[in-house]
Amino acid sequence: IGVESQDGWTIDAHPIHGAAASTNHPPVGSSFRTYRPIYFHEFVANHAARKRYWARSFLGWTNLNKSKPNPAHRAVADLGRLGYLSSVITQTHPSLRTLELHGYLRSAVCTTCRTEYDRQLFQNDLAQLNPAWSDFLNEMLASGALTTENPDERRRLGLKTNPDGDVDVPGVDYATFRYPACPSCLAKPPTDKDGKRHVVEVDVDGAWLAGNSTAGILKPNVIMFGESIPDTTKVAAEKAIDEASRVLVLGSSLATYSAWRLVKRAREQAMPVGIVNIGGVRGEDQFFGHLSTGNTGKEGLRCAHILEEMLPSLVTELSQRSTAPLTASAMARPFVPAPWA
Template sequence: MPVLRVPYTDPLPLPRIIPPSAKSTDGAIAALLEFLAPSLPRPSVPQSSISSKLATCAKGAEHHGKTLLLTGAGISVASGLADYRGANGTYTLNKTYRPIYFNEFCENHEARKRYWARSFLGWTTLDRARPNKAHRACGELGRLGVVGHVITQNVDSFHPAAHSHLPTTELHGYLRSLVCLTCRNEYPRRSFQEHLARLNPTWAAFLEEMLASGALDTENPDERRKKGLKANPDGDVHVPDAPYTTFRYPACPVCLATPPPKPGGGVLKMHADADGAWDTSSEGGVLKPAVIMFGESIPAATKVAAEEAVDDARRILVVGSSLATYSAWRLVKRAKERQMPIGILNMGGARGEESFFADVQEGNTGREALRISENAEQVLPEIVRLLRERKRS
């Protein structure tokens, strides 16, 4: 068994709502407006026709720099995708679930068969899913001049799709592409899916049966279990007792066409069967999803981009993340060390949040610290509506 352990699979403690007035949805919206107020462009005209709360936010709301958004799986649940640690999350309902480790994928042909078979079945759900109102609201906050950058832990590419104008750092990569472990060329996931279907006609027929039965039309875990399936995040579907060892996957087409050189001279051996499936006699050309697998390091350039985004902002708002992964938690820790106001909008607890909010001053109305437990798809669009009203007036 791998030494690595998935962190924080048990439910985290419920949060302390900050400020206390944010325990209701209306109070949470008012507090979030207060938190975002310093990022608002300075108003050029008096605010006279909007709510008293917006007027209060506008007074003295000097432009101290834009807000950075850090998002997690919770923001994509409304798009029909599973999360990890929510009430219906994989770690909550499936205690035996363990993601594939990076070293397993790189070193084990059978592990890759199992991974790609499950991904083949689950990809359709992810491919059909679309950004929801919360993703689009993030983009509108960018247009309004409030948000300057998004860092997302998600690999669904919904943020770039929803707001191409707003810079997005995909901290953990993305599922829309494959990357060759040898030559580092990328390959579109949709084309890869078609190749998997050609290599595995029996599996393709099974997938068609599941689609026809509606088994993949729901993320409800009870309904999927009735159909013999277990759905996990990131386009992964487990079918108990499935013959994973029969599954075949393509080799990198670039490496097949031009075998890469060996470090010590010569070229790597590259072999595929008549259909283009990777052969075990090959010395490279293994395609991997362009995501950061468990146990894999985030590329240095991505780390730097995320850290610079924190340093360039003046406050950070976490949306839909429990911060269970260190790569995300350390960014909020960096913001704390820089004495930046921290806000968290997440249903359920977040890792280490008590330390982030340990020094909240009495009388804080949300501007210096914010912790609310609300549905992002409901709250963020309402924030956008209110800010647009302010801008019009």
Template sequence: MRKPLMRIPYTDILPSPKIIPASAHSLQGALAALHNFFAAPPPSPLPSSTVVLTGAGLSVASGLADYRGPNGTYRVNKTYRPIYYNEFVQNHEARKRYWARSFLGWTSLQKAKPNAGHYAIRDLGDLGLISAVITQNVDSFHPKAHPHIPSLELHGYLRSTSCTTCRTEYPREDFQHQLARLNPRWADLLQEALASGALDTEDPDEKKFRGLKVNPDGDVDFPDAPYTTFRYPPCPRCLADPPIKAEGFRHTVRVDSDGAWILPSSAGVLKPNVVMFGENISNHVRSAAENAIDSAGRLLVLGTSLATYSAWRLAKRAKDRGMPIAIVNMGGVRGEDQFFVDVNPNQAGELAVRVEVSTDDLLPALVSQLRQKLSSGALPIDAPIRNHERENSSVFKDMLS
């Protein structure tokens, strides 16, 4: 495999955070700080709504791997690197390897469900405290858990594939059936792995004992597996009617006797509908994310180290607008000092919060506490926004997701 042309950022352990306020080291202290965060009106003239930015750490409680957490892939699997966009698009063998590993991991990913943290976000929305969610996650848990809160999937989603030529989308589950048909021995291997429970364990040592490397986003590595034998189907639309190149000639789309994509095909390659490493986020998604930040008065960051620039720049945008920022993450965050450098040390959470508590413990407890305070009138939130009158309800109305 060729040496990658781009460095994966922040694979080493980030510095431990400074807890803000100092009283927020415990769960109760963190709850008190976040109560103040939601209760205090944002600086004028910012609106009262809060936008949430989430990452892989939020889905760990659903049994999914993350990248930089305590048991994250970059810590326990030092040889792992995600596939690069140019590598996927240009290299038939790289696609075989990717789709073989994704074929093995898809069943576990599909079985996984939103966890208490996702449903707590739904409940915060029902209380009128959350206007929109921006997520880096590709597991589709947010739209499942809170369909009434606008969700922008910044890096796409694994629930479908898309053609790199004609951009047509297809359900990922249908694609999985095609992979099984084209690769019967791999299908048998998957069934054996499922029957043995090898894909169900969350224990890193148990995975290692079974010879597995389970990585984020439905990637499962069986060492020494014959990836070169794996086959994948083409885009049906491009196969039926090969598109015309810019030069005026038709692309070539060929298949073997079973219907698998083969060289010298030049079009009809299906990829997961996610933003791969080295691939650009589309302009309309970028604009929608920026608009969500600009339409809110606070930013709540959950379960992410903000290592990817696409997410970090949104937090920086919020900071530049003067928005109070709360970060809940196990472990350090990229450049987090920049978000809190000018925070008054005497503030109690109304302007900034940084806590290191698991989201699946903190968020449900926060919902319970805020419900009690709202019902008793002890939470002086200015004009909560209910689902039917949410001021930001159309912020993502043009998004396909």
């Protein structure tokens, strides 16, 4: 995208970015074609499902925790500093500390009391509760099976990894895996909506026990499939859209309704919509059907570019301009970049 065609997209723009901004791949990739994630209702209701989830997450966390922002992420922060963005909504879980529509992986959260726990400390607890699994993880790390980016090499070593940190080891029995209970609920069990005291039971090592336990289950602090987004997050996202003059979608197919409806909300207010994504986009005809044949980009924009290449180049060109299009005082909320930027 040339700078001239970006003129209509630089004032009070509100970007929504998805998985492709983090992976540099089309959002609908082969890694998800045979991968069925655990749904929220399964996780909260099924002890075995939680064992499976946390075992696979335990194996994938070490590398996932090493993930760093790529040039596209840093360019988004730079565009904010230059005054071209008012706020950012992210759909993925990279812990970039913007408005995180679907949560983040940097912590676990109790499904009962909503207390959060640092994910790395939780990882340490998992290692202590599962010494055999910890040894297996160390062996996999030493072999390079979890660090190689070559999918063929991973398959040769008997592993299948997914972008959300899930690691599948064929033939493994997850029944032996243990996970801790929420420390807060364990120390002081809360009451339910009827005033009855919850029960939290653990084994001698502190692992959560099924049977009598009715609380203290820890889950990843992300919106799982089938789980509702908190009302506070919905309101914040809608407010960010309403306070913008246009919306720019970066690296997202808008496959999830929660993201698609925000762009639809913008169009219902006659805001121009720009989408930069490799691959298809859900219902994109609704966003661009009104464009005139002489549109130069100000009415709307749809293109396919590699974000890691396009956005840094755009930042370089825009930074050479003498004045920014939007000062902090003119923004509804001053842009605050993520701490890594």
